Amino acid sequence: MGDCIYPFLHLAASTNDHRYTDAAVLLYRWMERTVSQEDGSWLNEPKKGAWKGTTVFSAIALAEALKHHGALLDAPLKQEMTARLKKSGDFIYNNFTIDYGNINYPITATYCLSLLGELLGEKRFREKGKELAHKAMSFITPKDKLLSGEGGPYYSKSPKGCLSVDLGYNVEESLPSLVLYAKLTNDEAVLQSVRELLSAHLAFMLPDGGWDNSWGTRNYKWTYWGSRTSDGCQPAYALMADSVPEFYKAALVNTQLLQTCTHDGLLHGGPHYFSHKAPVSLHHTFCHIKALATILDHGIPTPPRTFAKVTLPREQAYGSKYFEDIQTGLIAVGKFRGTVTAYDRDYKDFKGGHASGGALSMLWHEKAGIILAASMNEYQLYEAGNMQQDTDPLSICLTPRIALEEEGKIYMNIQDFGARMAIDDKDGEVTVLTSASLVDKDQQGPASGDIACTTTWRFSKDKITLRFKHNAPEQQGVRIIIPLISPATEEFRIIKPELAEISRMDLKVRVKADKPLNLLPMTGKRVFNYVPGLEAIPFYSNAGELEIVISIG
Helix, strand or coil: HHHHHHHHHHHHHCHHHHHHHHHEEEEEEHHCCCCCCCCCCCCCCCCCCCCCCHHHHHHHHHHHHHHHHHHCHHHHHHHHHHHHHHHHHHHHHHHCCCCCCCCCCHHHHHHHHHHHHHHHHHHHHHHHHHHHHHHHHHHECCCCCEHHHHHHHHCCCCCCCCCCCCHHHHHHHHHHHHHHHHHHHCHHHHHHHHHHHHHHHHCCCCCCCCCCCCCCCCCCHEECCCCCCCCCCHHCCCCCCCCHHHHHHHHHHHHHHHHHHCCCCCCCCCCCCHHCCCCCHHHHHHHHHHHHHHHHHHCCCCCCCCCCCCCCCCCCCEEEEHHHCCCEEEEEEEEEEEEEECCCEEEEEEECCCCCCEEEEEEECCCCCCECCCCCCCCCCCCCHHHHCCCCHHHCCCCCEEEECCCCEEEEHHHHHCCEEEEEEEEEEEEEEEEECCEEECCCCCCCCEEEEEEEEEEEEEEEEEEEEECCCCCHHCEEEEEECCCCCCCCEEEEEEEEEEECCCCCEEECCCCCCEEECCCCCCCCCCCCEEEEEEEEEEEEEEEEEEECC
8 A cells, every 4th residue: 555655745746735745754654664674675465474576566656756756755755765765676676587476577577677777876777677578578479469477387378278368467567567668768679569469458448448357367356447456557558649549548438437436536346336335445546546646647648639530449340359369259249249268277276266168258238338247256365465355145156157066066167178169250140159068166077977068159239149058957956047237226127037127227138038037046136246346137047958138229
């Protein structure tokens, strides 16, 4: 939270309100008293043995504060802070390599060391910053030009040829740092590469500014607008918008989404936190105000004269695009946008995280917004200090799926890393066919015997057709579960067992099945999942085969 020193001083300068200066000084004193270490690092949490890598973010925040607003501080304090920065720079210089932590750490160090080198006159800092930046270029995936390295093993591929990629950390942390490094040092080679990286990642932004990280290795931190403890995409996209108007629009619509998720001055961790009355984490707010202060101090490029001709990639109805490096397809037919994934890369030793198995991990509509969305397969506090406890015994995974609970274990098609997925794009329709097995998070089938299943997702201009099928006997208790995303503020009615309707603004979202649908129990009006912060109506069926048609009218 010490990163708030920077936005506090920015606000002090822009408002002439001394309380913000006082807050920055008090926070610095708290950091030095509570988490500062002799080796120059700051601990991530105020407890022994906590992670020290986040020193790189605190050092950037303190350096930006001194660079842009140091005149607000008295000379002895400014001198003290500068000396403390030198100690943190030494820690980063001595400890950070390209293999330190996940890729976001050495990449963030490229900007941190270059900034400290400029501020402190340390040539060796600048040299190491450049060295790390150029080594990071080898982490661009071969086919899709995405940034890898969010998880390990760093250098070896999965059985399907995938490396570790996480959209949230890339667009909100690593790419902004590369942009800031390249602009500070005038490194044209890195600047050209980062421009291509920004374009590649922009394929996953939804037209409302949401980042579709339904498939990423670290999606346990996914919030619809980004990632739970990173800083924001604005320093990447806004600061590179002088030559690419789509980047400006991306930064703008994401900032507008942050605004819609902000209540009483605090950024909530997803679109439905407020309607579900979920507790709010301050972490989202202090990270993202730091990112916004960064673009204000660095200078936002002039916006395009008109946005009429500026379109984001997913605003275009292009049919389908397949990303081989992450085994994920994007669908754009009519007003529908979808994501399907068979990505087979866990985050380190963490299992039961992101959806796979050919899951329909996102279904979005131009007017209706989010209709279906993945969550973690199993909500687990992999980083307990950076995630929120789920105390609702009735909360569930939000990903549409086929599932079996047997002897205390859950087996699902969306966990099958060996699933086969094919995308057929012709005649204005896109069909995704998947064959998978029900497996647990260790990729093992149930003791009672293997269960095969298939799913078919058909995207048409006016409707989406979902077909589920499995070969388990009825008495085994396999369920087809379809949580329809809907905040508690919306009215919905079950017209008959096979037909339900949700009222959304001036639209109707209709769900029509060929067999009766049931509802799983809920605490209140909806189930809720912290990843990515959405509420849903949990429909299910015990049938061995089910077809559902979703239409908007």
